[in-house]
Amino acid sequence: MxxxxxxxxxxxxxxxxxxxxxxxxxxxxxxxxxxxxxxxxxxxxxxxxxxxxxxxxxxxxxxxxxxxxxxxxxxxxxxxxxxxxxxxxxxxxxxxxxxxxxxxxxxxxxxxxxxxxxxxxGSIAMSEPGTGSDLQSIRTSAVKDGDDYVINGSKIFITNGYLCDIAVVVCRTGESGSGAKDLSLILVEAGREGFTKAKPLNKVGMKAQDTCELFFDNVRVPQSNLLGEVEGAGFGQLMRELAWERLIIAILSVATAQAALDTTLEYTRERKVFGQAVADFQNSRFKLAEMKTEIAVGQVFVDRCIEQVLNNALTPEAAAAAKLWTSEMLCRVVDEGVQLHGGYGYMLEYPIARAYIDSRAGRIYGGTNEIMKELIARSL
Known part of the structure; x- marks a missing residue:
């Protein structure tokens, strides 16, 4: 390769x-x-x-x-x-x-x-129970009152939410009720009266990752906690950073796929079936070859995207494509790895089983892969 x-x-x-x-x-x-x-x-x-x-x-x-x-x-x-x-x-x-x-x-x-x-x-509080990937439907509000903002609403699926000391909260600072123009980013410190954190969510996988729901009940923060000079700039700020966020998912996906291949290679070389190593069967070799090829293709594209990041030239559609393809590829690779492990691939003491339950979320967070397809389609 x-x-x-x-x-x-x-x-x-x-x-x-x-x-x-x-x-x-x-x-x-x-x-x-x-x-x-x-x-x-x-x-x-x-x-x-x-x-x-x-x-x-x-x-x-x-x-x-x-x-x-x-x-x-x-x-x-x-x-x-x-x-x-x-x-x-x-x-x-x-x-x-x-x-x-x-x-x-x-x-x-x-x-x-x-x-x-x-x-x-730090945590970033974007997703809400009723919005998911649709940031323009965010309802958490920040209303001016004297020198403060009064924040009401809730956020869900917030990484680092349970332990966070500071949250960048996406709020609606206008009265439109929907759309992009009224969104703002506001810093909210943990410990503010009315800011509460639920217990970590009981996820299928990624169980060690701190992910929880946040609640804002008349939380007062000074207006100086606004990120940026003016209200309503939040959507543009999010769009500027989301390409990198999606590439992060792609970087993690390719590396996780490589780890899945490595552990599968190790297992199939050691595991004997019908008198020979699992890795020596033609079907196994072909499946492993497919896994290696998919990872290599994804790695080249992701590395090229990283180069674009370093040159401030990564486009949103390229980042979306990287996130889409690599997160789907990861699930294919891990699934094949589980199959090649046989029954042991379903046992959580084996790394491939943990990868199996951990990898599925990559097709959802950072914007679902259906949203990635829509972003790519807009550039056609």
């Missing part, structure tokens, strides 16, 4: 650091986190100590100021070891970006160093 040319020696040195962190600080505890439905708070502090949070945030705000290719390395290593629990990508590569790109200087100075150190955990 084609060699990857995206990364240099500095990336590989960083990769070794991330791999050690995942092997020592994450993998041994992941099963316990699955039972409690969120990772331990101490993990965030440890990641901050090692400089693994908010990688692209400038040093002036507590980050290390590298480009997004380093974020991709971290995501890949997290996926290779099957660690779906830590919500680092949402925190570092989505929430921090909103504050960095649209926040006032005082907001950056206050929040970004805390996020880089792990002292503050």
């Amino acid at each position: 084609l060699p990857r040319t995206l990364y240099g020696p500095e990336h590989e040195e960083f990769r070794r650091t991330v791999r050690r962190f995942m092997e020592t600080e994450v993998v041994p505890f992941h099963e316990a986190w699955e039972r409690q439905q969120h990772v331990d708070r101490d993990l965030w502090y440890r990641a901050g100590e090692l400089g693994l949070l908010c990688l692209t945030v400038p040093e002036a705000y507590g980050g290390i100021g590298v480009d997004r290719s380093y974020s991709a390395v971290l995501m890949e290593e997290q996926s290779y070891c099957g660690a779906t629990g830590p919500g680092f990508a949402v925190h570092s590569d989505i929430v921090a970006n909103y504050i960095l790109n649209f926040g006032r200087e005082e907001q950056k100075q206050h929040w970004l160093p805390k996020m880089a150190s792990g002292e503050a955990i």
